[in-house]
Amino acid sequence: MGARQAQKQQSRRALLDAGLHLLADQNLASLGVREVTREAGLSPAAFYRHFPDLAELGVALVEESLASLHVMIRSVLAEAGGAEELIDRAVEVIRQHVRDHRPHVRFLARERHGGVRQVREAIDAELGRFAAEVGAALALQPVSKGWSEQDLRMLAELYVDHMVSTAAAFLEAQEADPAREQRLVVTARLQLRLISLGRRHWQGS
Amino acid sequence: MGARQAQKQQSRRALLDAGLHLLADQNLASLGVREVTREAGLSPAAFYRHFPDLAELGVALVEESLASLHVMIRSVLAEAGGAEELIDRAVEVIRQHVRDHRPHVRFLARERHGGVRQVREAIDAELGRFAAEVGAALALQPVSKGWSEQDLRMLAELYVDHMVSTAAAFLEAQEADPAREQRLVVTARLQLRLISLGRRHWQGS
DNA sequence: AAGTTCGGCAAACGACTGTTTACTGAATGG
């Protein structure tokens, strides 16, 4: 890649980082072009060399934010182990992921039902693909023997929804109270244990 | 109440309705005073006779939006019945509630993790009280015999989170595709059945 | 070495913003 492209990528990164930083306490819909370029150290007009819209910057952030999610889920399911350890590891991975990618996670939580349709749809589509991936992984586990396609999908969605709720809860807990975070870990584990229990006794729909 | 107060209430309502209407495709943080008053048919300055802030209008909407929720939960738990019918009724009540209160529900979904701290905290506090109420109701059911306080709370939160996720899903499904709504009903029922199953086999933490 | 591409800039456009001011006039209370 030439120095030309490299410098352009650098500016693009600066814009994305500036946006992500400003979105810490703001919605995408209330973000301004001038605001972003000011934070990024560029002139307002420079923005349009990279994105036609702020919405487009938003979808770029969505892709970036969810890329790490797929990596995350694999790291949970990669190492085998009993149901109990799997649960503990899953919760821990979520906790750590929120710690390591606060801005991205906050962005997702905030814009999932936010005011920008384009971004909302991008998140939903990606989350759907995510659920499919989880479903495929669940199908490989011995516990899922005899489960219908529909039931697997329903379970995967339950897990994904729970993960999203938990991540959002971590988001608020981590900046509020360190003790609250630990309580959250305990609760999430218990909930997953209960779901896992229901799963073992499932007789099909 | 005098005619004086009555007219003031009417203007206040107009502001709240205008806000709710505009928030259909916008965030609270990107809403403008002028925008709201224009929609409400008032002058910009009139706004300040009712609210100091747009954030305050937001918390007013939170209270309004969640008042109907408490009514809702009671209508589910009021009539007794087997676990199966209770689940079906719960899902149906949520579906209907979203239908009947679209703007309020959308507002809650959008601002729960939105850019206005004051509103976020109001929603979380109210949702916490809601979970406590659900927990108290769960404690009365025979299935909960021997359950610790913590376990009951964890279950209540699981139910509330699931309800919130389901309501948000209905929100998008209802304006997209009527068939998707029915699929959502089926999925939500299955998920609640699975949770209910885990609940019956719970041995305490 | 000359010509072209193109990322970034400053400046200007009209439109819109939140909030304050001094005011009007109808409902209120004595």
Added chain:
DNA sequence: CCATTCAGTAAACAGTCGTTTGCCGAACTT
């Protein structure tokens, strides 16, 4: 019936906004 209260108004304040324009100069191509 007169004085007061107060919800609502119009006008003005000083900004910020998104977007387009013409231009510069460094990196590419040939």
